[in-house]
Amino acid sequence: MRLELRGITKRFGSFTANDAIDLVVEPGQIHALLGENGAGKSTLMNVLYGLYRPDEGQILLDGEPVTFAGPADAMAAGIGMVHQHFMLVPVFTVAENVALGHEPTARAGLIDPARARDQVREVAARFGFHVDPDAMVEDLPVGVQQRVEIIKALSRDARILILDEPTAVLTPQETDELIEIMRQLRAAGTSILFITHKLREVRAVADRITVIRRGRVVGSADPSAPESELASLMVGRAVSLGVEKAPATPGDVVLRVDGLTVLNPAGTPVVDRVHLEVAAGEIVAVAGVQGNGQTELAHAVLGLVEPTAGSVLLDGTDLTGTSVRDRLRAGLGFVPEDRSTDGVIADFSIQENLVLDVVDQAPYSRAGAIDRQALRSNAEKRVAEFDVRTGSVDATAGTLSGGNQQKVVLAREMSRPLRLLVASQPTRGLDVGSIEFVHQRIVAERDRGTAVVIVSTELDEVAALADRVAVMYRGRVVGVVPGDTDRDVLGLMMAGVPLEEATQQASQHHTLLGAADLDAPAAYAPVDAPVDAPVDAPVDAPVDAPVDDATTSEEETR
């Protein structure tokens, strides 16, 4: 099916998020949409999926103009969308999730299990990928849950699939698998609109690239163009894709984690006797496949989870029994891995989000009263510094694009005097220009004498920042290696291969995107941590309930 967007304009109040956008996607084409944070990519996709009504412009399918009153119309016309936050019901099986709300497999609210299973098998076979229809969604790794979302869209005969930053939450191996699936879909004639900030992926899979800046199409690019060219087209200036960094000059130990053990509710150790020391003036990356205990380790340092054994010391002081607030006040900066649940409060203004932990202190509070002017001038400074794209610091965080929400979290956590910064996936969702800036800031923080822990599944990020890398596998730190260790070696260690063997194997084995072939930790009990849990959709919610972003929009009342 040929898609044409003609002159699409979408405004939010006086702000124009999409400005007369023209775009053509040919049948069986993978069309990448590139653009800096806040450029208007998600807005455009939400228009195409019927979540927003455009103020001007037309959508044409095979030359015929169409209008969508909601996602149900878009789906009926053959458009499917896989959101970043999956909309699956965790306690349902794959087949039940695919059938949910969909005729003819679900009638009068009742799902016919046999037909639902057949449908999953049929779609999976048609497009050449595998998913067990009887598996419970909550037991599946993120990459497979995403595959379920794709099957769900395909089972509703989607011929144009929108993937909005689908790889942001995937491991390198899952990313390789998704790219393979995208190729199979293309071969079967499905068109894909692919939003990503990762230029390597664009170059690996896209047939065509359209670049959007400040709501307008600014050009198209050839997928074979060098990354540096794509990067500068995206942000409108030259971007250095690495970060300048002098060797670290570590000082005294700031963070000392000693024999730390955290159990999940089932009693399985998810952090298993971990020892780790991080000195002032160095960056230690904790690398690992998602779900190997990194999240819980970070949470234990923050004080969100109670360890069953071991201790966390900050500047020699045992933090056991101290609250999160005490730790933040002692100079801990914390960037959570999931900004939307733990990083910003969507209904609070940007100004308020920038001072969440310190609003009751000077200069923001005096004699019990909040100094609004102090809040505002702080926000204006931070927004300019971190290039948060917003019309006003009074806007709620929920109206910001994903990347700009992440910048608010970073600006808040990195704008007070720190002893220790623990940042999980600090640049998730950021465009290349913003990554450059944030990486420079993190290195500057190190050079100021802060101890920095980066928790990352991105090997590029680990390579860019780390002075040392602690690799976690099944709750244990299986090795601490220098920051310039080969990424294939790191990848293999992340899959549980000991350092020596990993070094040997790495010279023989390379995957599509240059990361080592990782095995998911199959024998490892699924971690019950709240941050890793799939988003709970209420069972009776309409299948196409809009995403969080959309519900905070002016369209809510539609």
Ligand SMILES: Nc1ncnc2c1ncn2[C@@H]1O[C@H](COP(=O)(O)OP(=O)(O)OP(=O)(O)O)[C@@H](O)[C@H]1O
């Ligand atoms: N519901 C809304 N109300 C007001 N403004 C909004 C709303 N949704 C988006 N915007 C604004 O529109 C602009 C475009 O946002 P959009 O989410 O489309 O960007 P994006 O290109 O997807 O960015 P990112 O790469 O950060 O995800 C942003 O400046 C954002 O603040």
